[in-house]
Amino acid sequence: MLDIHKRTGYLFLGVMLAQVILVSAQVQTKSGTRALQAVMFEVFSRVEAGTASMVRGSRNVWGNYFSLRGVRAENETLRRQLGELEVKFQQEHALAVRTSQLQALLELKTTSDLPTLAAQVIAGNPDPLVRTVTIDRGSSDGVQADMAVIAPGGVVGRIIAPVARRASRVQLLVDTTAAAGALIERTRAGGLVVGVDANPPLRMDMVSNLADVKPGDSVVASGIDGIYPKGYAIGKVEKSERGSGLYLAITVRPGVDFSSLEEVLVVLVPPRPAVRDEPAK
Numbered sequence: 001m002l003d004i005h006k007r008t009g010y011l012f013l014g015v016m017l018a019q020v021i022l023v024s025a026q027v028q029t030k031s032g033t034r035a036l037q038a039v040m041f042e043v044f045s046r047v048e049a050g051t052a053s054m055v056r057g058s059r060n061v062w063g064n065y066f067s068l069r070g071v072r073a074e075n076e077t078l079r080r081q082l083g084e085l086e087v088k089f090q091q092e093h094a095l096a097v098r099t100s101q102l103q104a105l106l107e108l109k110t111t112s113d114l115p116t117l118a119a120q121v122i123a124g125n126p127d128p129l130v131r132t133v134t135i136d137r138g139s140s141d142g143v144q145a146d147m148a149v150i151a152p153g154g155v156v157g158r159i160i161a162p163v164a165r166r167a168s169r170v171q172l173l174v175d176t177t178a179a180a181g182a183l184i185e186r187t188r189a190g191g192l193v194v195g196v197d198a199n200p201p202l203r204m205d206m207v208s209n210l211a212d213v214k215p216g217d218s219v220v221a222s223g224i225d226g227i228y229p230k231g232y233a234i235g236k237v238e239k240s241e242r243g244s245g246l247y248l249a250i251t252v253r254p255g256v257d258f259s260s261l262e263e264v265l266v267v268l269v270p271p272r273p274a275v276r277d278e279p280a281k
Helices: 002-026 035-111
Strands: 116-124 132-135 148-151 154-160 168-172 179-184 190-195 202-205 218-221 233-241 249-254 263-267
Touching: 179 233, 202 233
Parallel strands: 154 233
Antiparallel strands: 116 132, 116 263, 132 168, 148 154, 148 263, 154 168, 179 190, 179 218, 190 202, 202 249, 218 233, 233 249
16 A cells, blocks of 8 residues: 555656646746756756866866876986086095195195105094004105104104004194194294194193294294204194293194195104203303
């Protein structure tokens, strides 16, 4: 019985719908278009508009996807090329710096009246309190203990024992146990340059409070220690103040950059006894 009522209801609904469609097919709008045609056109136009919008959206999504893939690939190519250029630039810069260093070393060797031997720094000392470096020249090259070591910037230090056949160690002038006889080049005031654990890493001692010493004065080796050649640059006075005793408090900025030593010259002149002051007669 329930199924009969349902079928009857569906049949009635179908008849009513067919009647509405027939009536709509006959009724015309103000513009002369039949109402059913107008309704169907409106419905299908909206469906078509929605479909077209979906198609355009899909096309834009895929287009953007492929465009982004192309841009990403182009960016990767540009990034790789930039990296290669940076590496090449660093290589050329390093080559230019090394060429400049070697040129300066060659000029120093050429202008020096003393016999010298070029050497390369092959190792440093990991102990910050013991400031030494190792060079690739030794006794088989004529290197002996206490020979002076110089660079374009000035005095580097001295060879210390023992000396191996193919290598030797250099005590840097900035080591706290190192010292060198020195002069203020402008006034010829003499003293002793020693390494200190400070900044700057050199101090000039034994210079009278009455001496004329000013910041910027050049400090050179005096030669009285029997190791360092007279007149070779040590550095420049950074500060000069009256000391508490008889001597000035002088700090010296070294001419050599000890943090970037790569090539040096060993002065192949055996050390001689230090010059001692003759007692007054």
